[in-house]
Amino acid sequence: MKVNIKTKINNKVYELSVSPNQTLLHFLREELGLTGTKCGCEIGECGACTVLLNGKAVNSCLVLVPQIHNKEVLTVEGLAEGDVLHPLQKAFIDYGAVHCGFCTPGLLMTSKELLDENSEPDEVEIRTAIAGNLCRCTGYIQIVEAIKGASKELRKS
Numbered sequence: 001m002k003v004n005i006k007t008k009i010n011n012k013v014y015e016l017s018v019s020p021n022q023t024l025l026h027f028l029r030e031e032l033g034l035t036g037t038k039c040g041c042e043i044g045e046c047g048a049c050t051v052l053l054n055g056k057a058v059n060s061c062l063v064l065v066p067q068i069h070n071k072e073v074l075t076v077e078g079l080a081e082g083d084v085l086h087p088l089q090k091a092f093i094d095y096g097a098v099h100c101g102f103c104t105p106g107l108l109m110t111s112k113e114l115l116d117e118n119s120e121p122d123e124v125e126i127r128t129a130i131a132g133n134l135c136r137c138t139g140y141i142q143i144v145e146a147i148k149g150a151s152k153e154l155r156k157s
């Protein structure tokens with residue numbers, strides 16, 4: 001059985017027939033080829049699969065595709081504008097916050113939600129916001145500094 005949905009993903013409108021029991025994570029990766037969204041635990045524990053759904057960070061492994069009907073999804077592929085990286089992406093590079101990179105797309109999307117809602121988060125607010133995004137490489141210090149740096153850049157623009 002398939003269900004028809006209409007959705008916007010990274011600013012592109014899609015009208016599709018989808019399997020009702022497929023997760024958004026697998027739909028993005030396998031049907032649309034948007035493999036920037038990473039598949040970690042698939043039980044909502046690691047945050048590697050985080051995308052924005054109507055501006056809110058969600059674990060795409062816990063969302064079924066029909067739930068995006070009439071909603072907007074933003075994935076890491078939609079963060080840059082053409083060749084211009086989003087300030088968060090630039091800051092993650094500049095501050096050395098990307099090591100193996102597996103957690104990075106999810107952290108970027110969670111951080112985007114945070115900075116969209118709070119343009120000047122303090123360290124506790126940043127650490128609270130990213131608490132659901134696990135990173136086994138960095139120790140988080142560079143990630144927190146990158147988010148602070150991006151928030152400064154965004155406030156200038």
Ligand code: FES
Pocket residue numbers: 038039040041042043044045046047048049050059060061062
């Ligand atoms: S893969 Fe979704 S939270 Fe880990």
Ligand code: FES
Pocket residue numbers: 097098099100101102103104134135136137138
């Ligand atoms: S950079 Fe490797 S898990 Fe975060």
